Amino acid sequence: MFITRVWILLLCYPLVFFPTNAASTELLSDLMLFLKVPVKLALFVCWDEDKSFKFLRKMLQASQVHFVQLKSVAVENIAILDTPEPHQHLAVIDISCPGSDKFLAEAQYRIYNKIRWVLWNENGYEKKTNGGDEQEDVIFRSVAGLPVTGLSEVYYFSVERGETVIKDVYRRSVMMNLNSSVVGVWRNGIIEDKRWTQSVVMRRRNLQMLPIKTSLVYTTNYTLSHFGDFENNEVDSIPRTAYLLLDTLFTYYLNATMEKRFVTTWGYPDHTTGVWNGMSGDLIYRHSEAAGSMMLITQNRLLKIDYLKMPIPLRIKFIFKAPNLSETSNIFQMPFDFSVWMCTLALVAITATVFAVVHGVLMLRRKNSIRNRYLEMLNAAYDIIPVATQQGSLLEPKSSAQKIMIFVSLAGLMFIEVSFSAKIISLIQAPSERINSLRDLVESRLELGTDGQPYNRFYFSKATDPVGIKLYKRITNQNADTLNAYDTEQGVRKLQTVTNPELFAYHGFTSTLYQQISRTFNDVEKCYLRELTFFDSGIGYFSVQQNFTLREHFHIGLMKMLEAGVATRLVRRMLNEKPGCTKGVMFRPLDLVDTRFAMEIAAFGILGAVCLLLAEIVLSKYTLWKTPVQNYTE
Ligand SMILES: *[C@@H]1O[C@H](CO)[C@@H](O)[C@H](O)[C@H]1NC(C)=O
Ligand SMILES: *[C@@H]1O[C@H](CO)[C@@H](O)[C@H](O)[C@H]1NC(C)=O
Ligand SMILES: *[C@@H]1O[C@H](CO)[C@@H](O)[C@H](O)[C@H]1NC(C)=O
Ligand SMILES: *[C@@H]1O[C@H](CO)[C@@H](O)[C@H](O)[C@H]1NC(C)=O
Secondary structure, three states: OOOOEEEEEEOOOOOOOOOOOHHHHHHHHHHHHOOOOEEEEEEOOOOOOHHHHHHHHHHOOOOOEEEEEEOOOOOHHHHHHHHHHHEEEEEEEOOOOHHHHHHHHHHHHHHHHOOOOEEEEEEHHOOOOOHHHHHHHHHHHHHHOOOOOOEEEEEEEEEEEEEEEEEEEEOOOOOOOOOEEEEEEEEEOOEEEEEOOOHHHHOOOOOOOOOEEEEEEOOOOHHHOOOOOOOOOOHHHHHHHHHHHHHHEEEEEEOOEEEEEEEHHHHEEEEOOOEEEEEHHHHHHOOOOOOOEEOOHHHHHHHHEEEEEEEEEEEEEEEEEOOOHHHOOOOOOOOHHHHHHHHHHHHHHHHHHHHHHHHHHOOOOOOHHHHHHHHHHHHHHHHHHHHHOOOOOOOOOOHHHHHHHHHHHHHHHHHHHHHHHHHOOHHHHHEEOOOOOHHHHHHHHOOEEOOOOOHHHHHHHOOOOOHHHHHEEEEOOOOOOOOOEHHHHHEEEEEEEEOOEEEEEEEEEEEHHHHHHHHHOOOOHHHOOEEEEOOOEEEEEEEEEOOOOOHHHHHHHHHHHHHOOOOHHHHHOOOOOOOOOOOOOOOOOOOOOHHHHHHHHHHHHHHHHHHHHHHHHHHHHHHHHHHHHHHHOO
């Protein structure tokens, strides 16, 4: 399965000649098996052609054949390691070659970023006369200024008490002393594993109080003295949750100390200069190593900061109280859809017909003129109108048939009316569902406000879609070009009190708002709360400086905290969810607004009646005026 090709690109630098050690190729070959992953061997050596050739031939004869690249030591060759799969590389460098120190210095982040290294010392290894300690000195000198820290895997061989020992060299941070530890002992072609676990991070997990520079965000002075507690958790809840999480990570997992830096924003680039501020700026300009708060992932940050995988809800939303349903829709009309209308009309028509027919049958007994009979039947049919409107019957029921008929229609229509009234009552209590999207919000008359944090301006001003642009216009104060900002208490009070005609929508951290809301809103009001999201994802992530050597330590530690439920517990304790509510425990009284449509109908009715009256008066005057004229002419 291994790639069986050999590339010899450059062979030069004829230097001191050493006899090829048959064992050295086997040792390398065995190490590659031992490490399991690497399949590409890159040799940076300065051997002469003959020796290199022999070495390669040996390598190809080994039980496992690998993809081998042989390079002369030259600084520009470091680029050969920049492949899409650096984790497959085992880079072997002969530190006795001239220029190897420069080469290693050029390697920079490649030392600890996925690539595994073997420091080969052709001179030291071949001579064998020196003690192990001197060998270590040579190795330590060669990596003296290098970031052999974090995840770095830098191996070397030494001979101790006649045995070949594989060791790795490591330091906790760039400023610390170098340490070495035994990885394995090579005996008879087998490497005995001396590590207690294969995971590098687990082996180096205890950072022994290593200070890690961390930027913490705060937006009010209160937070500065309350990072570690749960008091008033609505104040800066996101940065404080983040701090509690990181503190747990540092204390219980990494055994590191947090070197705090305080900043007031999450950090955004300046519109004109492009200089970043806040926490992102700290990470980008390497003032700090880790971010002390969760951040949303944005494209421009992604290029300059490394995000870690642990997701934490970071909900920033518009919250508003929905208007009463009666204000946005005609609630009297809502229970009636087309079929209900049709059935009601049909019922009225049928009942009217039955009234007329029964009346007609009764009249057969009396001797009436046909014309009279029809008129009376029409009158009887007309009686359905007072019955249908539940005003009683004008008809005086003479027979039991009529009595039964009137009773049945009154009772039946009463049930329809009762259910209609019940429906209306529930609709009067209901919030409007009209505002369902940002577009609806922009088009509504709701006043928009924010919590005044810089992210509002930053993200809203970046919007390119028409709705976003309108939103930005609505949340900024046109004259002063500042955000409509309210602090939490003011904002929530504005949410609660309705200053007709417009309501208020507040953009901010939902956790903070809900804490305040659950204190001040009553249970019925909470049912009216609606949320709308402007940011696509409500998930924040921790992040670290780009190419931070301890990134994997953080990563695994955070994942362990997620797995063990530590993160979930802290998030539950610190971040507030939308409060529950009870529907309709308190009947709200009717307003004029609620009966607007009923009033309109009544008003139209009265107006119509007055108009008819006027028309009748005019008509009678007209006939009166006409008739006498005829009389006189007669
Ligand atoms: C953390 O590091 C300190 C300093 O090296 C050490 O004394 C302590 O035992 C370590 N704590 C744990 C839990 O390993
Ligand atoms: C926070 O404290 C600093 C110094 O004590 C002060 O200058 C600043 O005005 C305070 N900020 C607020 C918002 O109170
Ligand atoms: C709904 O109506 C009630 C009572 O008329 C009023 O107190 C309340 O403020 C109204 N709610 C909204 C959101 O307009
Ligand atoms: C970080 O690592 C990437 C490769 O993973 C490299 O391209 C980049 O230049 C490095 N950045 C710094 C600042 O070292």
